C-alpha cells in the first residue's frame with residue numbers, strides 16, 4: 677500500500693527510520709513528510725535513502741504536491757506524533773506541509789497517530805482531550821505509547837510504540 681508517513685519533532689523521530697525500513701521490507705511504498713522540528717532530530721537523507729522516495733518538508737516547494745501526495749496515499753500515519761501535531765490536528769490547523777497534506781487527505785482514508793512525548797505531556801489533560809476528540813471523529817487510530825524510561829529520564833507512559841506495532845496499525849487502517 678501507499679503509506680504517507682508524517683514525522684514530527686521528538687526524540688523518537690529516529691525510530692521512524694526503523695518504521696520506514698520495516699514497511700518497505702513488507703512491500704509498501706512510503707513517502708515521508710517531516711515537520712521543521714523533526715529535521716532538528718533526523719535528516720531528510722535518512723528517509724530518502726530508506727524509502728527510495730522524495731521527502732516533503734515545504735508546502736510551497738511544489739505547488740500541488742500536498743494534493744497529489746494526499747490523493748496518492750492509501751493510508752496516512754504520524755509517528756512520532758508530537759503533542760503539538762496532535763493539538764494542531766485537533767484544531768484543524770494546516771500551517772505546514774504535514775498539516776496541509778493531512779487536511780487534503782481524501783475522505784475515507786484513515787490516519788494512524790503514534791504519539792510519543794514526555795510523561796507529563798502525555799498526561800496533560802489538554803493532550804488527553806485532543807486525542808479523545810480526534811478518536812471520536814472516527815478516522816483516527818491512536819497507537820498508545822509504551823511505558824518505559826524515557827530519554828528525559830522520567831519513567832512512565834510516553835515512549836513511541838514499537839515500530840512493528842505501529843506498522844500493524846497502519847496495515848489494518850489501510851485495509
Ligand SMILES: Cc1cc2nc3c(=O)[nH]c(=O)nc-3n(C[C@H](O)[C@H](O)[C@H](O)COP(=O)(O)O)c2cc1C
Pocket residue numbers: 683684685686687688711712713714757758759760761792793794797
Ligand atoms: C530534545 C527535545 C526533545 C523533544 N521531544 C519531544 C517529544 O518526544 N514529544 C513531543 O511532543 N515534543 C517533544 N519536543 C518538543 C517539540 O519538538 C516541540 O513542541 C516542537 O514545536 C514540535 O514541533 P512539530 O510538532 O511541528 O514537530 C522535544 C523538544 C526537544 C528540544
